[in-house]
Amino acid sequence: MALxxxxxxxxxxxxxxxxxxxxxxxxxxxxxxAPNKCTECEGDYANPQCASICPIEEAILDSLxxxxxxxxxxxxxxxxxxxxxxxxxQAR
Amino acid sequence: MELSVIxxxxxxxxxxxxxxxxxxxxxxDDQLAHLPEHxxxxxxxxPCYSEEAHHYFARMHVxxxxxxxxxxxxxxxxxxxxxxxxxxxxxxxxTPDQAVKKTKAVAANIPQMTVLGIAGPGDPLANPQRTxxxxxxxxxxxxxxxxxxxxxxxxxxxxxxxxxxxNIDHVTITINTVDPEIGAKIYPWIFWNKRRIxxxxxxxxLIEQQQKGLEMLVERGILVKVNSVMIPGVNxxxxxxxxxxVKQKGAFLxxxxxxxxxxxxxxxxxxxxxxxxxxxxxxxLQDECAGDMNMMRHCRQCRxxxxxxxxxxxxxxxxxxxxxxxxxxxxxxxxxxxxxHAGIEQELAEKQAKKARLSSGAVAEEPAKQYxxxxxxxxxxxxxxxxxxxxxxxxxxxxxxSAKGVRFISHRKVDQYCIGNxxxxxxxxxxxxxxxxxxxCEVVLCAKIGFEPWEQLEAAGIxxxxxxxxxxxxxxxxxxxxxxIATGAFDKTRPGMAEGRLSSxxxxxx
Ligand code: SF4
Ligand code: SF4
Numbered sequence: 001m002a003l004x005x006x007x008x009x010x011x012x013x014x015x016x017x018x019x020x021x022x023x024x025x026x027x028x029x030x031x032x033x034a035p036n037k038c039t040e041c042e043g044d045y046a047n048p049q050c051a052s053i054c055p056i057e058e059a060i061l062d063s064l065x066x067x068x069x070x071x072x073x074x075x076x077x078x079x080x081x082x083x084x085x086x087x088x089x090q091a092r
Numbered sequence: 093m094e095l096s097v098i099x100x101x102x103x104x105x106x107x108x109x110x111x112x113x114x115x116x117x118x119x120x121d122d123q124l125a126h127l128p129e130h131x132x133x134x135x136x137x138x139p140c141y142s143e144e145a146h147h148y149f150a151r152m153h154v155x156x157x158x159x160x161x162x163x164x165x166x167x168x169x170x171x172x173x174x175x176x177x178x179x180x181x182x183x184x185x186x187t188p189d190q191a192v193k194k195t196k197a198v199a200a201n202i203p204q205m206t207v208l209g210i211a212g213p214g215d216p217l218a219n220p221q222r223t224x225x226x227x228x229x230x231x232x233x234x235x236x237x238x239x240x241x242x243x244x245x246x247x248x249x250x251x252x253x254x255x256x257x258x259n260i261d262h263v264t265i266t267i268n269t270v271d272p273e274i275g276a277k278i279y280p281w282i283f284w285n286k287r288r289i290x291x292x293x294x295x296x297x298l299i300e301q302q303q304k305g306l307e308m309l310v311e312r313g314i315l316v317k318v319n320s321v322m323i324p325g326v327n328x329x330x331x332x333x334x335x336x337x338v339k340q341k342g343a344f345l346x347x348x349x350x351x352x353x354x355x356x357x358x359x360x361x362x363x364x365x366x367x368x369x370x371x372x373x374x375x376x377l378q379d380e381c382a383g384d385m386n387m388m389r390h391c392r393q394c395r396x397x398x399x400x401x402x403x404x405x406x407x408x409x410x411x412x413x414x415x416x417x418x419x420x421x422x423x424x425x426x427x428x429x430x431x432x433h434a435g436i437e438q439e440l441a442e443k444q445a446k447k448a449r450l451s452s453g454a455v456a457e458e459p460a461k462q463y464x465x466x467x468x469x470x471x472x473x474x475x476x477x478x479x480x481x482x483x484x485x486x487x488x489x490x491x492x493x494s495a496k497g498v499r500f501i502s503h504r505k506v507d508q509y510c511i512g513n514x515x516x517x518x519x520x521x522x523x524x525x526x527x528x529x530x531x532x533c534e535v536v537l538c539a540k541i542g543f544e545p546w547e548q549l550e551a552a553g554i555x556x557x558x559x560x561x562x563x564x565x566x567x568x569x570x571x572x573x574x575x576x577i578a579t580g581a582f583d584k585t586r587p588g589m590a591e592g593r594l595s596s597x598x599x600x601x602x
Binding site for chain 1: 160213218287358
């Protein structure tokens with residue numbers, strides 16, 4: 001059981017300082033979670049700390065590959081709204 | 093437009109602070125005079141707080157604090173564009189060791205640099221190890237540099253004692269509201285007590301921590317400045333209340349900044365089409381919130397890693413590899429710096445004395461009260477002179493000339509997103525942006541100006557003037573105002589000015 005960080009991570013460091021298991025490490029592209037170290041914070045905290053502070057939706061996945069913070073859950077911008085705004089910008 | 097008499101909403105705070113209400117202070121020379129001596133001493137050579145000093149002294153920020161513990165609707169943590177220039181956006185993250193090295197390199201090469209700030213790109217106090225390690229080393233190795241820090245306030249109460257240890261004398265707290273209802277519209281979530289907390293509940297905690305932090309800092313004699321982002325329709329009216337409260341609690345400055353919101357930035361407000369304030373709206377609110385604290389308007393929303401004199405970014409000269417190659421003898425540099433600072437102080441003192449002599453004479457010989465105040469925009473790159481080409485100006489200083497004299501009003505940033513790389517902006521829109529940012533101004537003073545912008549400015553009812561190139565700003569503004577009186581400019585009504593803004597002075601007279 002371990003979470004994972006994927007490429008949408010923006011390297012903001014917020015999760016690194018909080019991890020009780022020192023499972024999070026920097027790489028040349030983005031932060032990653034060492035699966036053998038990650039405890040999903042069990043025994044330390046009620047909620048996985050990395051996923052509780054990460055500001056980027058869909059950057060951290062659970063052990064089944066589902067986003068801990070799905071699109072729209074943090075920014076309040078629904079995926080449709082974001083898509084529409086991006087299209088409008090590109091059309092300019 | 094609503095015209096309210098300045099000072100009404102904050103009269104209690106005003107009289108407590110010395111009874112000098114907004115706009116009636118006359119010449120900007122008095123800006124610091126009403127503050128207690130120990131505060132004057134602390135701020136008089138801080139470029140963000142002093143009108144005089146910001147022409148001469150410089151500050152820099154180092155980006156050592158990437159993590160953040162809250163989300164604001166005007167921030168997008170992904171955004172990083174080299175042409176962008178707003179808080180929270182930086183290109184080069186530094187370790188504390190690198191930051192100390194960079195600071196010393198800049199201080200040695202730009203002796204005018206007096207202030208080192210940590211402002212981000214996240215929240216400095218959400219990165220306590222990195223932030224305090226930087227402060228600790230600098231206090232030790234470069235004692236002639238002042239330190240300051242800005243924070244969203246969430247972790248502030250927990251950090252106050254540590255801050256006091258590092259001898260930091262300026263803390264800026266961004267307070268956008270004191271009402272959780274409004275807070276929920278600005279902050280979607282915070283990270284608190286090991287959990288993410290959404291909505292009103294999160295906003296309430298944030299507000300409590302901000303207020304508590306403010307009180308704790310004031311108790312310990314640490315200067316507190318409060319920044320607020322003006323978000324039309326969300327907190328614009330409410331900010332007057334915020335202003336009253338934070339001043340009552342002892343914040344010595346309240347600085348209202350405009351929301352910067354473009355869909356391109358991918359922020360909640362940007363994507364949702366929340367607009368930023370028009371320059372005039374911003375100025376009206378700033379007038380109301382300023383109280384007697386006129387000088388705070390010098391604070392710009394500078395890049396978190398900006399280097400150089402305010403408004404001028406010299407970051408390119410101090411990239412990591414360039415710093416590595418520098419060999420800095422800081423003890424030697426400190427002597428040079430002390431000499432340069434003394435020279436500037438002397439120049440400031442002389443300027444001050446000269447102005448005191450001049451201001452004893454009236455601005456206009458005629459009974460000038462019947463003439464309305466005029467706003468003039470200045471293109472300057474520093475030294476208090478009109479020394480910038482109109483087309484090069486990334487921002488304008490706005491001064492007001494009136495019967496009472498000449499006073500600094502605000503900075504107006506020009507929308508200059510991405511000019512030059514051809515992917516996200518056009519030249520025409522840059523000119524249009526400049527002109528839009530000059531709304532309400534009747535004259536623009538610059539060192540030089542091209543034919544095309546000249547025509548368009550005239551068409552917009554703004555008179556370009558290049559005759560005062562290289563002259564001191566205030567003298568030129570005074571002279572132009574007198575010319576306007578002499579040539580009968582006030583006899584004609586200006587199209588579009590009928591409903592235009594009246595300054596506080598005009599209201600006081602009316
Ligand atoms: S879930 Fe907990 S243990 Fe696993 S990486 Fe995140 S913070 Fe570390
Ligand atoms: S908090 Fe999220 S975005 Fe920031 S470094 Fe960790 S995974 Fe990446």
